[in-house]
Amino acid sequence: xxxxxxxxxxxxxxxxxxxxxxxxxxxxxxxxxxxxxxxxxxxxxxxxxxxxxxxxxxxxxxxxxxxxxxxxxxxxxxxxxxxxxxxxxxxxxxxxxxxxxxxxxxxxxxxxxxxxxxxxxxxxxxxxxxxxxxxxxxxxxxxxxxxxxxxxxxxxxxxxxxxxxxxx
Numbered sequence: 001x002x003x004x005x006x007x008x009x010x011x012x013x014x015x016x017x018x019x020x021x022x023x024x025x026x027x028x029x030x031x032x033x034x035x036x037x038x039x040x041x042x043x044x045x046x047x048x049x050x051x052x053x054x055x056x057x058x059x060x061x062x063x064x065x066x067x068x069x070x071x072x073x074x075x076x077x078x079x080x081x082x083x084x085x086x087x088x089x090x091x092x093x094x095x096x097x098x099x100x101x102x103x104x105x106x107x108x109x110x111x112x113x114x115x116x117x118x119x120x121x122x123x124x125x126x127x128x129x130x131x132x133x134x135x136x137x138x139x140x141x142x143x144x145x146x147x148x149x150x151x152x153x154x155x156x157x158x159x160x161x162x163x164x165x166x167x168x
Contacts, residue, residue: 024096026059029109033061058095060088107135122164
């Protein structure tokens with residue numbers, strides 16, 4: 001209930017709150033930024049969320065098509081990265097300084113970073129509701145072979161939270 005009265009408290013709210021703590025930068029796939037495909041026809045599309053995105057930090061959008069940085073209210077500036085996941089990660093780390101870099105998705109973006117073993121920790125929230133077929137986050141990925149293990153899981157009436165960590 002972002003920006004509205006009410007909402008829930010308790011375990012699920014704590015997980016959501018913790019997920020936004022200590023974030024110095026974000027990485028998103030192009031589809032997470034918007035529905036525009038191919039070259040940008042213009043710069044009118046500014047994301048799904050209106051004038052103040054929820055990120056409040058530098059946000060690096062993976063794309064094949066260049067675009068000027070887009071500064072929004074609340075501290076979010078979108079930077080469009082055309083030279084791959086490693087470049088986006090380095091730029092995000094530089095911007096985040098001593099804070100965390102969050103990968104906000106989508107599925108293809110998370111899969112690329114998992115396969116490259118560049119994710120240290122992954123928090124998944126499973127909701128017991130059928131929403132359609134969607135994309136399978138772990139299709140073709142052997143998490144154990146990549147060195148990931150479930151280190152924590154908590155269930156509530158609303159969701160199951162699981163934390164996967166890269167083992168050293």
